Amino acid sequence: MVKRNLVIYPLYRFFISMLIIGPVLVPFMLFKGLNYSQIMLLQSISAISVFLFEVPTGTIADKVSRKLSLFLSGIFAAIGLLLYILFKNFYIFALAEMLFGLGMTLSSGADSAILYESLKQIGKKEEYQRREGNAASYIFVGQAVGSILSGFLYKYNHFAPFWISFGNLLIASIIALLFFEVEREKSEHRYTTHIFKSFGIIFKTPRILWAVCFSALMGFVIRVGYWLYQPYFKEVGLDIAWYGVVFFLFNIVAAFSSHYLTRRYSDERPRRVLLSLGTIMALSFLLPIIFIAKWAIALLALQQIARGLYRPTMNFYINHQIRDKYRATVISTVSLVSNLSFAILSPFVGIMLDKTGTVMSYLFVGIVAASGTFALYLLRKRQKARSFS
Template sequence: MNETCEHIAEQTIPQEDTRPKRMTSALILLSFCVAFLMTGFGIIVPVYPQRLQALGLGAETLALMEAGFGLGMFLFSTPMGTLADRIGRRPIVLLSLSGFIVTNIALAFVNVPALFILIRFVEGALVAGLFPVASAIVGDSVTPEQQGRWLGILTTAQAAGTALGPGVGGLLYQAWGFSVPFLFSAGLALVASLLALFMLPETLPAHVREKARLRKTEKQSGAKSARGDMLGLIWLFAGLFVIDFGMAFTYPFALPQYPFFFEQTLHYTAAEYGAIISVFGLAMGFFPMLLGGLSARLPRKLLIIVGIVLSAAMNVGMLFLHQYPLLIASAVLTGAGVALIMPALGTVYLSETNDENRSQAMGLRGSVISLAILIAPLSQAAVAHWITPQITFAISLAIALVVTVTACFVLKNQKASAPQASQV
């Protein structure tokens, strides 16, 4: 009985006494860390092609580098999330940021193609834990009513960093050459690491970490339990994984066709195409913060389904709405749709988890998304010679339809069980 009372006290006292001020500051700090890291990602994007070209390398090496990064993310997102449920969230955040520092310093000085690919794989593996753990920290720290808002803020931080980085990277490259953008990117990650080291608290309760350590001593039974836990999570979230996979697959599959379709079929300039992509990026950055809180006021199922429908707007525009203002509007609607989906879907995941499996569940989700992003462009490359851009856009719309139908069926049960699970 005493142990039960202590267990309850450990769970309830932090929520009531320490969360409001301390955790708000911690989540703001976490958002800055994500923004810094994603700015660092963006900074080096325009430098890669120039660096490879100077070394006599081409698109094949660049494709292998990006595939290596995606493979690292896919393979290690779940293990990193699982580890965060055992040793805590904070060590994984620090590991991800430190790994980004080291790999960018290495990329600044390496000139061997095979090492480029290897380093990008290692970078993907080390960074894989940051985003699942960031979502888990939200689940640890705030009430279900506030989770959508904070997930929206994290999404905004991610999008803002991604949008800002390439411009900064291009300026740094033009002014100081190849190495400086990588070193500057590492410097941003260093700032984020120092902030996390001194200001980010551990949100995984001590009794959960102690329980994980005790279970680790029972290696055989622990291994069986771990496998069972993971299979249980995969089964629980199978429908949500279909939604995430479809949403993550759609645009990487269609994106390679966009610039050619704009130029050769719609006869728009590269600048006009770039403006539409920029509008989409701005919408992705602005709307999550604005709309993330809706998941506390409106049914999450409704938000997700409406978001899926809106997110298909750009491909609808490609097929039917070829006037430039309508294409701009479709980009805005697509960004708004993603902004509705991501926080609301994230809260569904969090509501079905507890302190012992929250980060692992978000890691599994990260692996599903990484897999979709990895194979989508490869799928387009495999079929591009046999299908037209219009067929590509139609396939993307068909995927959106399948995802919508899946959401209609899956989210009925998810909505009903969410309040109960959130109390686990």
């Protein structure tokens, strides 16, 4: 029965992530009457919602049921997307982002936890990175094909890509009901005690504390990178008809990174790999504004290398450090911090886009990525020095 989860997991991850709206989301929001400042404010609201819901939903997965948490994830995300389809009001969109954030937090931590625990129970936990990477690669390939389709569908009907994505979320919820709940150690503590003990684990474990700090950096730079694609396309004069093709190529790079590079660097120390991803992200923002041209869009694909490697590497790193009964809550806390950093910084990027333009916005994010990566390198060296002293 546990082995069944290994088949269901990539299917669930595929459909919960198969939102084919990526290439047309910013144009769609502009079509709905929003400006860049409002768009980024909505993303900040979404991130704050994730911040508020992340740990409570992680605790539901730890103390109640992984399967229930994954089922509800698709339901709430689908309702949020439906509000975007049916309405044209900033405050309704804010509610939609809250619901979408709630949906995403219900799967955050619970999905990777059920995979890791399933593999652990059958004595194959060393396969985690490979299976996580494979699942992500299927998603990226699906999103690559969906990116091209969404461009054509959007020109035919602005709402078509959103209805298809809505259906995929409902399919994910149905698939979640097929999971087998793995026998595991559950926390015997009450809700608040469980959370405080999970926080205590984070602060007392240097490696997890470092992961939380790194998550704060990458949570901002990876997510804000997506919202800066369309302004750069506009800056270099790329026709909207090509957006889907570019996103197709981006997702192919992410799929390659997730499938092949995850295996290639699985024996490397995770923190070393993660620091390399931080450097790659810094270059992906700074190089395109040195060479402002259509061909420089290829430099943005560096972000897809980080996107493909980040989740498998980070989740394996964290899962390896914690016990079953705190697993989903600690993973959710790491995700919580990444969303908090995005919530704080993303509105500034939206204001910069409206006031100073694309180049200065890219420069700002590039400097944040470079300085943050260097600071984390120093923190890693300091922690290692303490462990040997």
